[in-house]
Amino acid sequence: MDDTIKKELYDIADYALAALTKAGASGAEVNISKSQRDEVNVDAGEFSLVRTTLGSSLNIRAIVGGKRGTAATNRHDRESIDAAVAAAIAGAESSEPDDAEIIADGVGEHTFTIGAAAGSLDKMFDRKQEFLAQVKAELPEIDVMQFVTQFNSGNQLYANTNGSRLTCASGRYSTSITFSAREGDNVTSMNGSGYSSHEFDTPILDHDFVRRALGEMKAQLHTVPVDGKFVGTLVAAPDCLSDFLNSMVGSIEDSSLISGTSPWKDKLGQTVADSRLNIELDPFYPRITAGSPYDGNGNLCERSEIIKDGVLVNFALSQYGSRKTGLPMLRAENGFIVGAGDTALDDIIAGIDDGLLINRFSGGSPAQNGDFSGVAKNSFLVKNGKITDAVSETMISGNLFEMLNNIVAISSDVQCDGGSVVPYAAFRGVTISGK
Amino acid sequence: MQDLLTAYKPKLSGHTELRVQRNMNRNVSLVAGNIVGNSFTEQQGVSARVYDGGYWGFASGADYNERNIDSVLAAAVRNAKFLTSRLGAEKPAINILPSGKFSTKVTRDNDVTQKTLIDFAREIDAYIVAKYPKLASRVVSTRSDATEKYLVTSDGADVYSLMPRSATVIQLSAETDDGAVVEIYDYLAGDAGFFSEVCTDPKLLFGKIDALYELIMRKREGVYADAGVRDVILDSKLAGILAHEAIGHTTEADLVLGGSVAGPNLGKPVASEIVTLVDFANTALGLDCPQPIFVDDEGTVARDATIIENGVLRGFMHNRETAQRFGHEPTGNARAYLFSDEPLVRMRNTAILPGTDKLADMIASVDDGYYLTHTGNGQADLTSEFMFGVNMGYEIKNGKIGRAIRDTTISGVAFDLLKTVTMLSDEMTWESGGMCGKKQPIAVGMGGPSVKCRVNIGGR
Numbered sequence: 101m102d103d104t105i106k107k108e109l110y111d112i113a114d115y116a117l118a119a120l121t122k123a124g125a126s127g128a129e130v131n132i133s134k135s136q137r138d139e140v141n142v143d144a145g146e147f148s149l150v151r152t153t154l155g156s157s158l159n160i161r162a163i164v165g166g167k168r169g170t171a172a173t174n175r176h177d178r179e180s181i182d183a184a185v186a187a188a189i190a191g192a193e194s195s196e197p198d199d200a201e202i203i204a205d206g207v208g209e210h211t212f213t214i215g216a217a218a219g220s221l222d223k224m225f226d227r228k229q230e231f232l233a234q235v236k237a238e239l240p241e242i243d244v245m246q247f248v249t250q251f252n253s254g255n256q257l258y259a260n261t262n263g264s265r266l267t268c269a270s271g272r273y274s275t276s277i278t279f280s281a282r283e284g285d286n287v288t289s290m291n292g293s294g295y296s297s298h299e300f301d302t303p304i305l306d307h308d309f310v311r312r313a314l315g316e317m318k319a320q321l322h323t324v325p326v327d328g329k330f331v332g333t334l335v336a337a338p339d340c341l342s343d344f345l346n347s348m349v350g351s352i353e354d355s356s357l358i359s360g361t362s363p364w365k366d367k368l369g370q371t372v373a374d375s376r377l378n379i380e381l382d383p384f385y386p387r388i389t390a391g392s393p394y395d396g397n398g399n400l401c402e403r404s405e406i407i408k409d410g411v412l413v414n415f416a417l418s419q420y421g422s423r424k425t426g427l428p429m430l431r432a433e434n435g436f437i438v439g440a441g442d443t444a445l446d447d448i449i450a451g452i453d454d455g456l457l458i459n460r461f462s463g464g465s466p467a468q469n470g471d472f473s474g475v476a477k478n479s480f481l482v483k484n485g486k487i488t489d490a491v492s493e494t495m496i497s498g499n500l501f502e503m504l505n506n507i508v509a510i511s512s513d514v515q516c517d518g519g520s521v522v523p524y525a526a527f528r529g530v531t532i533s534g535k
Numbered sequence: 536m537q538d539l540l541t542a543y544k545p546k547l548s549g550h551t552e553l554r555v556q557r558n559m560n561r562n563v564s565l566v567a568g569n570i571v572g573n574s575f576t577e578q579q580g581v582s583a584r585v586y587d588g589g590y591w592g593f594a595s596g597a598d599y600n601e602r603n604i605d606s607v608l609a610a611a612v613r614n615a616k617f618l619t620s621r622l623g624a625e626k627p628a629i630n631i632l633p634s635g636k637f638s639t640k641v642t643r644d645n646d647v648t649q650k651t652l653i654d655f656a657r658e659i660d661a662y663i664v665a666k667y668p669k670l671a672s673r674v675v676s677t678r679s680d681a682t683e684k685y686l687v688t689s690d691g692a693d694v695y696s697l698m699p700r701s702a703t704v705i706q707l708s709a710e711t712d713d714g715a716v717v718e719i720y721d722y723l724a725g726d727a728g729f730f731s732e733v734c735t736d737p738k739l740l741f742g743k744i745d746a747l748y749e750l751i752m753r754k755r756e757g758v759y760a761d762a763g764v765r766d767v768i769l770d771s772k773l774a775g776i777l778a779h780e781a782i783g784h785t786t787e788a789d790l791v792l793g794g795s796v797a798g799p800n801l802g803k804p805v806a807s808e809i810v811t812l813v814d815f816a817n818t819a820l821g822l823d824c825p826q827p828i829f830v831d832d833e834g835t836v837a838r839d840a841t842i843i844e845n846g847v848l849r850g851f852m853h854n855r856e857t858a859q860r861f862g863h864e865p866t867g868n869a870r871a872y873l874f875s876d877e878p879l880v881r882m883r884n885t886a887i888l889p890g891t892d893k894l895a896d897m898i899a900s901v902d903d904g905y906y907l908t909h910t911g912n913g914q915a916d917l918t919s920e921f922m923f924g925v926n927m928g929y930e931i932k933n934g935k936i937g938r939a940i941r942d943t944t945i946s947g948v949a950f951d952l953l954k955t956v957t958m959l960s961d962e963m964t965w966e967s968g969g970m971c972g973k974k975q976p977i978a979v980g981m982g983g984p985s986v987k988c989r990v991n992i993g994g995r
Contacts, residue, residue, distance in 0.1 A: 144792040147622060149591040150614035153582075153875040156597050169649075172576040174597045187575045187649070194650035195570050225621055245793035246974065278793075280917050285799040290917045329762050359567045359672035361708045361716045424569065462914045463993070464924020467942040468708065469715035473762075473993025475922045475946045493920065495946060495993045497762060531995055533762040 101211065101269040105134060105255045109267070112176055113259035116160060119185045120261075125162040125192070127203035127261045129398055132176075133157045135254035140224045142247035145232065150221065155254075159396075160188040166197035200423035204398045206263030212393040214270040215298040219251025223300050224273070231277075231304040238305075241281040241318050245290065249275040251300075264398045272389050272518070273300040277310070281317035288320040291460060291478045296389050296518035309338070309515045313478075316459070320478060323492035326534025333455035333508055334496060334530040335448060335482065338515035338522035340461045345379060345438060345522075347466045348500055349406065354421030361468050363501060367412045368427065373504035375410040378439030381432035388435040389518040395419070395433050404432040436520040441510025445524050448509045455482040456532050458496065466500050473497035476532070491534070498530040539601060540687045543608075547689035550586040550629040552833060553608065555579075555599055556684040556874035561730070563652040565660045565675040572676070575649055580874040583611040586856075589626025590618035595875040629855055632865065634691030635830030635837075641697045643681075645729040652677040652730060658737040659703065659723070659744070667707075667748050671716055674706040679730040680978075684832075684874075692834025698826070700726065700978060701733040702968045703740065707751045717941065719751045719927055721909060725968035727825055750909075750927055750939075757939040758930070760994030766904035767945070767990050768897050768931070771964035774887050774983025776913050776923050779971070781949035782812055783885045783981075784915035786842050786850075787868070788857035790880075795917045796950065797848060805848045806953030812843040814852050815884040815980075816867060824884035825967030825980030828867060832878040837867030842885075843953075854880050872975040879974060887983035890959025894985045897958045899934040905992060906931050907945065922946035925992075944993040952988055960985035 109132050120128040134156050141149040158181060159172045169191025173184040228249055235242050253271035258264060276294030280287055293313040305311050336344060356362035364372060382403040383391025394400050397419045405413050415427055422429035449457070456479055463474015476494045480487045511524035540553055547553060557579035564572030581604055582595035592615030594607040656677045663673050681699035686692060702725035708718045723740040726733045734740075769777060784790060791798045806812075813819070816837035817827035828837045833855050840852045851861065854869035857880060869878035898906055906929045913923030924944050930937035965982035 143789060147590060147618055149593060149877060150617050151593040151877060152610050152614060153594070154596040155875065168570070168573060170574045172574065172578075174578045174580065177598075184577075191573050191575060191649045194648070194653045195573050198569065200569075221617060225617075229621075243794045245790075248974070280794050282794045285796070287794045287796055287917050289920065290793075354571065355566050355674070358569060358571065359674070359708065361672050361718075363716070420571070462916075462922050462946075464911050464922070464926075464942065464944040468718055471759075471942055473942075473944040475920065475944070477916070477920075492918075493946070493948060493991060495762065495944065495991055497943075497993045497995060531762060533991075533993070535764050535991065 101255050101267050106267060109255065109257040112158065112181065113257055116158065116181050116185060117259060117261055119182065120160065120162045120188065123185060123189045124164050125189065126164065128160065128162040129203050129258065129260035131159040131256065131258050131396060133254050133256040135252065137250055137252050138219055138221055139248060139250045140221065140228060142228060142232065142244060145244045158184055160184055162188040162192050163201055163203060164189060164192035166199065166201065167192045167195040168198065168201040169193070169195060200420050202423065203260050203262055204264065204419060206260065207398065207400055208263065209265045210400065212268040214268065215389060216271040217253070219253065219271060219273060224249045224251065227300055227304055234305050235314065239314050241283060241321065242314055243280050243282050245278040245280065247277045249273065258394060258398045260398050266394045266398060268393055272296050272298055275304060279314060279317065281321050283321050286321055288317055289477045291317065294517065298389050309517070316478065320490040322490065324489040326491055326494045326532060329531060329533035330454065331529055332532050333452045333526055333528050335452065335455060335457045335524055335526045337457065337459045337524055340458050341438065341525050342436065342520055342522050343461050344500060348504070349416050351468065352415040354418055356468070357415060357417060357425050357427065358421060363469055364412060368415065370412060371410050372412045373407055373410040374507035376441055376507060376510055377407055377410050377504060379407040380405040380437050381430065381435050382437055383432055383435035385435055385437060385521065387516045387521055391435045392433045399431060401432045404430050434519065438522045440512050440514050440523045442512055443509045445511045445513045448511055448524065448526050449482055449487060450485040452482045452526065453484055456491070456496065457482055457487055470500035470502065472500055493535055495533050496530055503527045503530065538685065539599065539604065540685055543604065544687050547687070549689060551689040552584045552686065553604070554684060554686045554832065554874065555581045556682065558873055559681045561649060561652055561679045563656045563677045565656050567672050568660055568664060570653065573649065573653065578873055581607055582874050583607045584877055585611040585615045586629045587612070587615035588619035588624025590615050591877065592616065593877045630859055631690050632835060632855065635834050636693050637829040638695045639697045641699065643697065645731055647730045652679065655703065655734055655737055659705065659740065662741055663744060671708040671710045673708065676704045677730070677734065678702055686832060686834060688834035690834055692830060694830045694834065698727065699729045700967065701728060701730040703734050704968070705744065705747065707747055709751045709755050711755050717751065717754045717757065719747060719754060719909065721747055722968050727967065753939040754927060754941065757941045760905060760940045760943045760992050762992065762994040764989055764991050766901050767988060767992065768901060768906045769986045769988065770906065770908040771960060771962050771983060771985045772966065773907055773910050774964065774986050775966045775981030776910050777986065778812055778885045778887045778983050779882060779979065779981040780913040780915045780923055781919065781921040781952065782842060783814065783882045785917070785919045785949065786852060787880045788851040788853045788861060790917060791851050792857065793917065796919050797851065800848050800950065803848055804846050805950045806843050806846040807956040808846040809890055809959055810843055810846050810953050810956050811888045813886060813888065814840040814842060814868070814882055815886060819884060819886060820963065825965050826883050826978055828883045831867040831869045832871045833869040835865045835867040835869065840866040840868065852880055852882065854878060870977055872977050876975045881973065881977045882971060882979050884980035886981060887986065889961050889963045889984040892958040892960050894960045894962065897960060897985060897987050898931055898936065900958065900987065901931040902933055904931045905929065905940065906936060919949035920946065921949055945990045947990045952990060955989040956986055958987035
């Protein structure tokens with residue numbers, strides 16, 4: 101991190117923490133950032149907008165008499181800091197004492213640097229133009245819709261009244277593409293793909309999962325409805341599997357465990373899933389580009405397993421949730437990794453007589469007990485070991501927690517989009533219904 | 536908000552928008568009586584957007600002073616010129632339009648402190664825990680947000696608006712006999728206005744808590760819906776999300792350019808003749824809409840966008856650029872969430888107009904189907920295939936309400952589903968608490984009557 105910026109952030113932290121202490125806080129922490137986003141947009145297949153945003157933030161958490169107050173502002177001038185300090189103190193004074201509210205122990209001074217220091221507008225433009233030309237030539241049925249590429253750079257400081265000073269300078273590209281296929285007036289469901297990366301030198305279409313998602317669209321121009329309903333095997337593609345597993349993780353976070361409504365509240369150390377299922381957060385995994393080295397409470401992050409060989413080895417609790425429930429804290433915030441299996445996707449498909457390959461799930465949030473239902477988008481029937489027709493107006497329903505015990509196979513193929521590493525997984529016993 | 540922008544009005548050239556904006560957000564959340572959320576957030580700054588040779592340049596910064604205004608204007612010009620330098624300036628200029636002028640009458644005088652939201656939530660929570668100790672858990676949230684913005688444009692637009700909205704939301708959880716947890720959540724209050732205007736007295740909401748408790752007790756005994764295409768009555772509380780997800784998104788002009796099925800259906804019948812759907816700008820059926828837009832964030836005077844009239848697809852929602860491209864009148868649908876966001880084509884107050892039927896008659900007309908009353912999240916598609924979650928509903932057997940059902944999802948292809956609409960109730964319910972997501976979040980209103988139609992329902 102540039103010394104001038106570092107001093108600027110330290111000065112803001114010192115000023116805010118001193119003001120909070122003077123105003124009566126027994127402890128306090130601040131998260132401060134200065135950032136820049138450069139963005140190149142394509143809409144409906146054409147370049148449309150270049151956007152530059154300069155950002156700053158100050159987030160305060162103060163403890164007054166055992167009571168917590170938070171406030172946030174996006175300005176760093178003294179008047180704005182004073183106002184945020186006053187708002188945090190007022191918020192705390194209006195709250196209730198809670199022993200679970202603490203400021204983390206001091207961990208000293210740590211400096212992290214992640215990714216590139218600066219991005220290139222020219223590079224973003226060139227890669228996007230190259231992608232549009234390649235798609236036009238190789239996949240002429242594709243309509244590229246909203247297609248956003250950004251370079252986000254930032255300098256962050258976490259500081260607290262226990263002496264922690266954690267800085268992180270980061271820079272990464274991210275790109276997201278929404279697309280459909282069209283033939284005359286016939287149009288497919290839209291689909292999306294994207295990733296984040298430290299460099300932007302690789303052609304976008306060279307990412308296998310991007311090419312696969314685009315390549316599968318042409319076959320979706322001609323869909324068949326599912327006749328009636330049947331119980332079959334569901335092959336969840338990585339994006340879809342992420343949605344399901346993130347819902348599962350949501351059920352073992354603060355809110356569900358503090359309220360006592362999590363179905364897994366008493367399952368720590370017990371088998372909750374097929375023994376081939378492994379889930380962890382590892383912000384330092386080399387293929388993760390968007391990992392956080394420390395959390396919002398100033399705790400240094402580390403690789404953290406949640407499910408190991410089907411056993412629930414940790415919940416996904418924050419510092420507050422952990423203290424509130426007396427259960428262990430998860431020492432990572434991101435870097436979602438699902439362990440790969442040992443079966444190639446093609447072999448998984450070859451073993452299925454009657455099922456559905458689902459690329460995107462569009463459904464209501466699963467109920468607390470894991471029941472879910474929703475529409476299978478960009479999806480294909482699997483018959484006698486082969487991917488056959490694309491489907492339309494097809495719904496799936498099942499129970500998330502039961503599904504995790506009904507795993508047929510996990511693929512050795514994984515999708516790594518910079519934020520997560522996720523394979524395909526097949527589950528038996530899912531209800532698939534059509535019109 | 537101090538006016539520094541007026542001095543810049545004579546200096547703006549081509550098509551330039553200059554906007555200063557402040558978003559404020561208060562949130563309090565009690566989970567099982569614990570204050571897990573207690574935050575006040577303020578985001579503010581200035582942005583400029585410039586159209587040059589067919590391309591937009593945008594820039595923003597947090598500081599609101601002349602130096603930063605000069606800086607974002609220069610950066611926006613530079614960004615537009617980046618694209619013209621790489622692609623050539625070949626597209627037509629944006630049409631100059633009659634300038635929109637508007638100044639809100641809303642003031643910040645009625646804003647409240649964080650303590651008000653905490654005390655309100657506590658009183659609601661205390662009532663629930665005292666009266667209904669057998670609930671597995673409860674969540675009480677009080678919140679208030681406000682967007683204040685000042686916009687000037689090269690066309691002469693001069694707009695000041697302040698739009699607050701507030702809500703109290705609760706979620707009740709109960710355990711079934713087989714140990715599963717079922718939940719229901721609903722707005723006890725939610726509307727445009729500061730917190731003290733919308734949530735005046737917790738005691739006035741106790742009756743709604745009692746009603747919601749009755750629902751969760753019925754849901755405890757609920758059964759799974761029978762998956763498949765069924766006759767349903769969507770309560771008027773669901774008509775809004777039907778209007779928004781099923782039709783609204785499909786007829787946003789940027790999605791039409793992206794290939795939505797609405798494009799080739801313009802002027803054609805897409806719904807039953809009793810269906811009329813409008814994205815209202817600010818006033819509907821003689822009353823203020825939940826998200827009143829008088830001039831949009833491009834400076835366009837907002838007017839109602841009639842999407843479906845008596846079953847025929849009549850139009851789309853436009854910003855200036857899409858209107859020009861289609862040769863349609865601009866509708867004033869360009870909206871930005873934060874100061875650092877560019878305006879996108881967004882809905883405002885999207886509603887199906889009421890019909891003449893009575894809800895009781897509609898339910899009585901169904902032999903075997905469902906009456907669906909509470910919804911969750913929803914999603915749209917280019918094909919007009921939509922879905923939304925259903926958190927509360929009942930079987931209808933031989934025209935009578937039967938057992939409650941557990942959470943499910945309904946879906947359909949809107950342009951097919953709307954042709955199955957045979958009855959619309961004579962009531963009109965607006966929902967305005969949620970956010971719509973499309974690159975940026977934005978507050979929207981949505982409404983309509985109870986609807987009888989056929990949809991695909993998820994279940995077992």
